[in-house]
Amino acid sequence: MRVFAVAEIRLGELDPVSVELLNLANSVKGDGKSEAVVIGKDVGSFAEELAKYADVVWKIEDDSLENYNPELYADVLLQLFEKEKPDLILFPNSSRGAELAPLVASKLNAPIATDVVGVDVKDGIKVSRYIFQGKLMVDIMLKKAECYVLTVRQGVFKEGEETNGEIVDAGIKPKVTPRREFVGIIEPEVGEVDISQADIIVSVGRGIEDASNIELAEELAKLLGGVVAGSRPVIDNGWLPKDRQVGISGKTVKPKLYLALGISGAFQHVMGMKDSELIIAINKDPEAPIFGVAHYGVVGDLFEIVPVLIEKLQKIKG
Ligand SMILES: Cc1cc2nc3c(=O)[nH]c(=O)nc-3n(C[C@H](O)[C@H](O)[C@H](O)COP(=O)(O)OP(=O)(O)OC[C@H]3O[C@@H](n4cnc5c(N)ncnc54)[C@H](O)[C@@H]3O)c2cc1C
Structure with a gap:
């Protein structure tokens, strides 16, 4: 399987959940590949970090991608996915992932499951997630499709093997004019401890x-x-x-x-x-x-x- 993990850069730093997505990708890829996608203005150093955990890292760089914009980010991701045809796409279950994943899934006509804490790929894609405020855990079999989209709970897939992947410039630029523009970041009051x-x-x-x-x-x-x-x-x-x-x-x-x-x-x-x-x-x-x-x-x-x-x-x- 080709498993793509969409990395997240937050306040100029690679969010560790990006590596957790790759740990999951590596554990389910079989004889396929784990492939990270990193989007931004100048993402070389992030791509190098991700290459320690992915077989391939796709860089998508443009000045307009310096700050997160859902329309631009979804557009460049879709351009990449329509060309590369991933079997499985992983997003963090963050506010950003929760916005991008359904946008991407609906355009690719892919089944989506959110906030997953377990993935089994034996006969199709089966995911585990909590329901009723965490009272029950269910296994959900996703409808057979060419591509699946998941958002993954942070902190679950912390362990994994290191790899030594290659970095590829995807050569993709945004093609849409966004209706929203980035204004600024409001940092939470206390955020120094994760x-x-x-x-x-x-x-x-x-x-x-x-x-x-x-x-x-x-x-x-x-x-x-x-x-x-x-x-x-x-x-x-x-x-x-x-x-x-x-x-x-x-x-x-x-x-x-x-x-x-x-x-x-x-x-x-x-x-x-x-x-x-x-x-x-x-x-x-x-x-x-x-x-x-x-x-x-x-x-x-x-x-x-x-x-x-x-x-x-x-x-x-x-
Ligand atoms: C939709 C929903 C979501 C929720 N999400 C969360 C969540 O994310 N996280 C969360 O934590 N809760 C959550 N809760 C609340 C949860 O149900 C509990 O009410 C909460 O976890 C209880 O917190 P507590 O153990 O600190 O308090 P309590 O249940 O009041 O327990 C206090 C404990 O301290 C012990 N104790 C008291 N004094 C001492 C002492 N001097 N020395 C040693 N022990 C002492 C007591 O014996 C008691 O066991 C949620 C509830 C709902 C309905």
Whole structure:
């Protein structure tokens, strides 16, 4: 299969989800190829990075493509896809991917599935995705077609092999005059921490009780070399910014260590962290559902346990 992955450049940086799409592409391509597409004004360095994970990287460059414009981006993608005839096209399940994927799928008359977390290509294309706010996972068999379009959930396909692909200038320029023009980027208030990429996460729940106690988690996270995240009530209360929320209406994370402090383990939260390599939960309720997914559980008061942990780590670190 020829599997195309549409890379995403955001604020001058290659979004790591682009590599995750290629990990998926490499795992399903069979004896075909994984092919990245990168669009922008001057994308040479991004193409080089992508070539470490793709068999082929298609560069589409033009001054008008410097900033994202759905009409221009869809136009150049369609020009490439109509020429190269991919079997499967992957977009990130980002706001941009959610806009481009249906545009492309409708023009190519391709079946589309969104926010997929699993792909099986044995007899056609079967995808796994969550429904009913993450309560159920379903497998969906897509109608047989020449080409399929998927948007892929971030943080799911983090592991993959490295390759050494070739970079090809697609020689494609936009042919349409867009009706929309780029005005500017409004950055979110706090965006310096991307919890979906963190190896160590200290996550706090309602059990942390108050914004002033977040400091305790921050201190522990600092000593462990990690970042602080939270459950939805913590974000709803304004104790942490929205981009730190773990769960179905927040981010999916897969760190090496997920330390859950005062989190009950509601399924909406668990869906976002259950694939972490090591989960340690501290909760004073022995019946808390979080212990069902934790590898290690400590039944106790986090306000007694965390200061001891901090003290021990400080001693170890000298
Ligand atoms: C549509 C929808 C989407 C949602 N999306 C998300 C989402 O993305 N992410 C998310 O997290 N939630 C989400 N929720 C909310 C979810 O259902 C739960 O309400 C939420 O996860 C509970 O958060 P919590 O565990 O912090 O709080 P609680 O359920 O109140 O649990 C607090 C826990 O802290 C423990 N505790 C209290 N004090 C201490 C202490 N001193 N020491 C140790 N333990 C202590 C308690 O025993 C308890 O288990 C969503 C809900 C809906 C309806």
